[in-house]
Amino acid sequence: KNEVEQSPQNLTAQEGEFITINCSYSVGISALHWLQQHPGGGIVSLFMLSSGKKKHGRLIATINIQEKHSSLHITASHPRDSAVYICAVTSGSARQLTFGSGTQLTVLP
Amino acid sequence: ETGVTQSPTHLIKTRGQQVTLRCSSQSGHNTVSWYQQALGQGPQFIFQYYREEENGRGNFPPRFSGLQFPNYSSELNVNALELDDSALYLCASSRIAGSYEQYFGPGTRLTVT
Numbered sequence: 035k036n037e038v039e040q041s042p043q044n045l046t047a048q049e050g051e052f053i054t055i056n057c058s059y060s061v062g063i064s065a066l067h068w069l070q071q072h073p074g075g076g077i078v079s080l081f082m083l084s085s086g087k088k089k090h091g092r093l094i095a096t097i098n099i100q101e102k103h104s105s106l107h108i109t110a111s112h113p114r115d116s117a118v119y120i121c122a123v124t125s126g127s128a129r130q131l132t133f134g135s136g137t138q139l140t141v142l143p
Numbered sequence: 144e145t146g147v148t149q150s151p152t153h154l155i156k157t158r159g160q161q162v163t164l165r166c167s168s169q170s171g172h173n174t175v176s177w178y179q180q181a182l183g184q185g186p187q188f189i190f191q192y193y194r195e196e197e198n199g200r201g202n203f204p205p206r207f208s209g210l211q212f213p214n215y216s217s218e219l220n221v222n223a224l225e226l227d228d229s230a231l232y233l234c235a236s237s238r239i240a241g242s243y244e245q246y247f248g249p250g251t252r253l254t255v256t
Binding site: 038064065067074075076077078079082120122124126127128129130131132133134135136 | 145176178180183184185186187188191198199201231233235237243244245246247248249250252
């Protein structure tokens, strides 16, 4: 069993839909990250959180430490949101990132 | 743009060869982590360098080695390349070891034939 599990693996939505991507983890963590990866590979950090909720524009990230679960929500989705969204946790002595396998999001116009 | 650069962008090697990948960290960052991302998978932690010393290592064999230079740039070396080493190699820099925020470079796509 992977230490970080994401669902769904693939998600197709119509423009304007509300999107939720889920992440569960099984290890003790210092922080949880939501990252975005576009074709070609570059990774951009969207959120880093250790408790509660954060909001940036149309993106909202929440974390429940007791349940070891986090969600990434996208409101009013747009085709430019199409990307791979990756959940990762900070753990270990080197504070290295342990990644989920990612969710491929496609938003259709 | 994160200020982290990697070179080369792409390269193709033959099984058994050796390869060196390079990473320049963001200005002011003294810690570099390397990750391997196989197609369709999330990245896997290879190792981290802090002030020119290895500061942590993932589950990768010794033929994966690294260096960090006084200017905090870094190299990843892979000896005796195997087909399964084909992947996107990402480096990420952070201001200090133990910082939770890491800034990623664009990656190097390695293909082993």
